[in-house]
Amino acid sequence: MREYLTTERIDPQKRLVVERVKDFNEIYEVFDKDDASSQSERCIQCGDPFCLNKCPLHNYIPQWLKSVSEKNLEFAFKLSNEPSPFPEVMGRICPHDRLCEGDCTLNDGHGAITIGSVETHITEAGFQAGLKPSFPGITTDKKVAVIGSGPAGLSVATYLLRSGIAVTMYERADRAGGLLTYGIPGFKLDKKIVNRRIELLKEAGLELVLNCEVGKDKSFEEIADTHDAMFIGVGATKAKSASLAGEQAKNVHRAMDYLTNIQRKNFGVSYDKAFDFKDLNVVVVGGGDTAMDCVRTAKREGAKSVTCLYRRDELNMPGSKKEFKNAMEEGVDFTFLASPKEIILDENSRAIAVEYVKTKLGAKDASGRQKMEEIKDSQTRINADVIIMSLGFDPAVPSFLAENGIETNAWGGIIVNEETYETTTAGVYAGGDCFRGADLVVSAALDGREAAKSIVDSLLQ
Numbered sequence: 001m002r003e004y005l006t007t008e009r010i011d012p013q014k015r016l017v018v019e020r021v022k023d024f025n026e027i028y029e030v031f032d033k034d035d036a037s038s039q040s041e042r043c044i045q046c047g048d049p050f051c052l053n054k055c056p057l058h059n060y061i062p063q064w065l066k067s068v069s070e071k072n073l074e075f076a077f078k079l080s081n082e083p084s085p086f087p088e089v090m091g092r093i094c095p096h097d098r099l100c101e102g103d104c105t106l107n108d109g110h111g112a113i114t115i116g117s118v119e120t121h122i123t124e125a126g127f128q129a130g131l132k133p134s135f136p137g138i139t140t141d142k143k144v145a146v147i148g149s150g151p152a153g154l155s156v157a158t159y160l161l162r163s164g165i166a167v168t169m170y171e172r173a174d175r176a177g178g179l180l181t182y183g184i185p186g187f188k189l190d191k192k193i194v195n196r197r198i199e200l201l202k203e204a205g206l207e208l209v210l211n212c213e214v215g216k217d218k219s220f221e222e223i224a225d226t227h228d229a230m231f232i233g234v235g236a237t238k239a240k241s242a243s244l245a246g247e248q249a250k251n252v253h254r255a256m257d258y259l260t261n262i263q264r265k266n267f268g269v270s271y272d273k274a275f276d277f278k279d280l281n282v283v284v285v286g287g288g289d290t291a292m293d294c295v296r297t298a299k300r301e302g303a304k305s306v307t308c309l310y311r312r313d314e315l316n317m318p319g320s321k322k323e324f325k326n327a328m329e330e331g332v333d334f335t336f337l338a339s340p341k342e343i344i345l346d347e348n349s350r351a352i353a354v355e356y357v358k359t360k361l362g363a364k365d366a367s368g369r370q371k372m373e374e375i376k377d378s379q380t381r382i383n384a385d386v387i388i389m390s391l392g393f394d395p396a397v398p399s400f401l402a403e404n405g406i407e408t409n410a411w412g413g414i415i416v417n418e419e420t421y422e423t424t425t426a427g428v429y430a431g432g433d434c435f436r437g438a439d440l441v442v443s444a445a446l447d448g449r450e451a452a453k454s455i456v457d458s459l460l461q
């Protein structure tokens with residue numbers, strides 16, 4: 001119980017910068033058995049584990065840490081895979097510093113337990129040892145349709161299939177996974193990891209219909225008529241705009257278009273060549289996780305220079321500190337306290353620079369965030385060959401929602417009963433980013449799991 005005094009927190013090895021910027025492979029190694037065990041032994045098994053309360057899924061963290069420290073992989077695998085639909089994904093990409101590890105009792109100078117990395121180890125080592133999450137097969141006559149195959153859709157499908165309910169999943173893209181596949185780059189999450197889960201669900205009975213946009217290729221009503229319940233997990237990927245003059249120029253791109261096209265390139269399928277930024281000066285506007293994914297992608301794509309322009313300072317960046325540090329290590333330049341005002345165009349209407357004013361941070365507002373003030377007469381320009389706008393996302397609000405009585409709120413989020421996840425139309429449930437707004441994989445996984453519980457209760461009671 002006092003191992004934390006003699007064993008330091010260690011993080012998994014990171015690949016050398018010079019090597020990792022040459023490819024899109026994951027940058028972190030996975031803990032081996034010995035490291036996972038010695039890091040788990042540091043857990044003091046506190047009576048009131050804050051880590052568990054801060055984990056949206058309420059994962060059985062102290063219990064699986066104990067199992068790993070005792071080298072009981074089979075039990076750890078079962079414990080970890082019960083409340084979580086894909087723990088090896090969350091272990092890799094959850095913002096641990098803000099969630100479980102942030103609230104670990106040892107995060108007071110001793111160094112929090114490396115919860116996320118042990119979580120990844122458990123399922124990776126388990127799969128390697130031939131362990132598999134178990135599914136009963138389709139044992140009921142109930143059938144549920146899931147629209148969207150992102151983490152919310154995959155999670156609801158996992159828990160419905162575990163209850164023996166048949167699931168048909170409709171996905172407009174050519175591959176399943178939502179932002180796990182076409183958003184989060186491979187250096188954070190290898191696509192093989194996502195695909196392995198999808199294959200497991202297919203083995204368990206999932207019927208996956210790709211290249212099928214509900215509302216266009218197939219009507220919502222037709223699906224509703226042939227299923228006992230529906231779950232909507234269509235995400236929120238409509239780019240927010242800064243409404244800057246010049247933003248419409250051809251060489252000003254949206255973050256999602258860039259990341260999706262480069263992922264398509266990495267899959268070896270057709271992509272838009274306008275996104276080849278080799279030898280170009282790239283400026284990314286925005287300071288969140290998506291901006292970090294864009295700057296690091298541009299580095300790997302051989303850009304001549306990559307600069308992130310953010311209107312606040314390093315301390316106030318909204319994204320994960322770990323990803324900012326990784327971007328710094330990989331040679332990304334940061335211009336902080338810079339609020340963009342205009343995209344400057346040349347005579348051919350191509351963007352050539354971003355004009356911004358310098359800012360300073362003042363007193364804290366009601367939310368506790370420092371107010372941003374623009375400094376008078378501080379206009380400055382940064383030259384660019386291409387510009388990527390990464391300012392966050394809103395839900396797209398497909399027309400089939402209103403046509404079927406599914407109400408949305410002022411910013412387009414689907415309104416659900418927060419206990420049951422049922423929308424304003426009986427038998428239709430929703431979760432993930434289309435309900436919360438752009439959020440996290442773990443919260444989409446939680447919504448899917450909880451919605452599945454309600455659907456099971458209503459169909460099998």
Ligand SMILES: Cc1cc2nc3c(=O)[nH]c(=O)nc-3n(C[C@H](O)[C@H](O)[C@H](O)COP(=O)(O)OP(=O)(O)OC[C@H]3O[C@@H](n4cnc5c(N)ncnc54)[C@H](O)[C@@H]3O)c2cc1C
Nearest residue numbers: 148150151152172178179214234235432433439440441444
């Ligand atoms: C670049 C980027 C990086 C991120 N990095 C992280 C991270 O490191 N950690 C983290 O926790 N979170 C991260 N996030 C956030 C996280 O990815 C999302 O919160 C999460 O994916 C939301 O899951 P979802 O299932 O609600 O939606 P999505 O993942 O967006 O999936 C929705 C799916 O629905 C499909 N769809 C939409 N409309 C239709 C239709 N009409 N018919 C059929 N299919 C449809 C879409 O094609 C998509 O596949 C990141 C987000 C982005 C954009």
Ligand code: SF4
Nearest residue numbers: 055090094099100116
């Ligand atoms: S799901 Fe996320 S918050 Fe929960 S234990 Fe895993 S890494 Fe931590």
